[in-house]
Amino acid sequence: MKNKKLAIGLFLALLAAALMFKFYSNDAHAQKSDFEKMQDAAKDYCASPNSTDSRCLGYFRSHKPKNLQQTAQEQIGIVGEYESTGFNPMEYLGTWNFNNLPPAERSKYYKETKRPDGSLLREYWIHAEDREIEIAPGVFFPAWAYNGQVPGPTIRATEGDLIRIHFTNKGTKPHTMHFHGFHPSSMDGAMTEDFVYPGQGFTYEFEADPFGVHLFHCHSVPLKQHISKGLYGAYIVDPKNDTRPKPDRELVMVMNAFDTNLDGENEIYAVNTKAFYYALNPIKVKKDELVRIYLINIVEFDPVNSFHLHATFFDEYRTGTRQEPNAYTDIVSMAQAERFILDVKFRYPGMYMFHAHVSEFTELGWMGFFEVE
Numbered sequence: 046m047k048n049k050k051l052a053i054g055l056f057l058a059l060l061a062a063a064l065m066f067k068f069y070s071n072d073a074h075a076q077k078s079d080f081e082k083m084q085d086a087a088k089d090y091c092a093s094p095n096s097t098d099s100r101c102l103g104y105f106r107s108h109k110p111k112n113l114q115q116t117a118q119e120q121i122g123i124v125g126e127y128e129s130t131g132f133n134p135m136e137y138l139g140t141w142n143f144n145n146l147p148p149a150e151r152s153k154y155y156k157e158t159k160r161p162d163g164s165l166l167r168e169y170w171i172h173a174e175d176r177e178i179e180i181a182p183g184v185f186f187p188a189w190a191y192n193g194q195v196p197g198p199t200i201r202a203t204e205g206d207l208i209r210i211h212f213t214n215k216g217t218k219p220h221t222m223h224f225h226g227f228h229p230s231s232m233d234g235a236m237t238e239d240f241v242y243p244g245q246g247f248t249y250e251f252e253a254d255p256f257g258v259h260l261f262h263c264h265s266v267p268l269k270q271h272i273s274k275g276l277y278g279a280y281i282v283d284p285k286n287d288t289r290p291k292p293d294r295e296l297v298m299v300m301n302a303f304d305t306n307l308d309g310e311n312e313i314y315a316v317n318t319k320a321f322y323y324a325l326n327p328i329k330v331k332k333d334e335l336v337r338i339y340l341i342n343i344v345e346f347d348p349v350n351s352f353h354l355h356a357t358f359f360d361e362y363r364t365g366t367r368q369e370p371n372a373y374t375d376i377v378s379m380a381q382a383e384r385f386i387l388d389v390k391f392r393y394p395g396m397y398m399f400h401a402h403v404s405e406f407t408e409l410g411w412m413g414f415f416e417v418e
């Protein structure tokens with residue numbers, strides 16, 4: 046298992062190093078938009094044993110490979126491509142209340158009913174299940190998942206709405222849904238008497254309050270296992286009287302990680318589950334548009350995670366519970382379950398990296414790009 050962990054680490058570190066090296070060495074504030082060229086170059090990086098790049102020599106000395114990248118991939122059977130089916134991190138960014146589904150399909154999971162005071166009753170049908178998910182190209186993880194996806198479906202309401210969740214447990218362990226926000230103790234989903242056993246269900250109901258970026262997660266025990274296996278999701282509450290600037294784009298980003306060999310440490314890190322997904326598929330935004338990021342850290346086992354964005358600064362709204370930003374910065378550090386709203390504008394077109402400033406996490410998958418047009 047140790048070898049496998051090392052091999053996965055080596056491969057992911059190489060991919061990160063390749064992408065980062067190429068990105069920095071291209072002088073390329075002029076060429077940054079040429080993502081394909083960068084990808085090609087990254088593919089060749091350290092691929093030749095004749096390379097004189099000092100960053101490659103150490104690897105060649107210790108591995109003597111015919112082709113380092115290929116060898117690293119062969120060792121663990123990674124072929125470098127994600128399966129096209131299943132969870133789509135690009136779609137997840139802008140999906141809440143099942144708005145990615147056609148109306149007939151959507152109505153199976155989500156329903157809005159107007160209430161006398163003008164607010165909405167928002168009903169959700171959520172279940173827990175055991176599901177194998179892809180977390181790096183060709184690397185699968187036996188997850189526990191809300192509606193079969195990690196993170197679970199994003200729930201979004203306006204302050205004062207009534208939320209009703211019809212939860213059923215189709216998995217093999219007792220699970221719950223525990224929401225951050227105001228609610229009575231009977232809706233807390235955290236005590237042993239709140240556990241929903243396999244085959245059973247429970248209806249959670251509470252008012253959406255306070256506004257901000259929150260989360261929900263399973264609160265069954267052992268808690269770290271139920272969270273790290275994938276039972277969590279974003280819960281966004283918009284202010285009733287919203288005085289903030291209106292965003293042109295909204296993106297949900299959940300920083301997560303996976304303990305693939307169950308040793309109590311993570312082997313793969315990501316934003317929205319798939320390692321390096323947004324490095325391989327940059328997020329396209331427009332210059333000067335206001336991009337609002339709902340950022341959540343749900344990484345288990347590591348006390349601190351961070352989010353750093355290149356070449357710009359952003360307004361930071363801590364927990365999103367005030368309408369005035371509390372900082373103007375280019376990095377946030379987050380303990381587990383902390384969340385922030387980040388309002389970002391890019392001044393120049395080009396390719397901009399975002400990543401954990403904890404370098405180990407970056408090398409193990411937590412790195413992506415914005416492609417600004």
Ligand SMILES: [Cu+2]
Pocket residue numbers: 189218219220221263264265271276
């Ligand atoms: Cu659980």
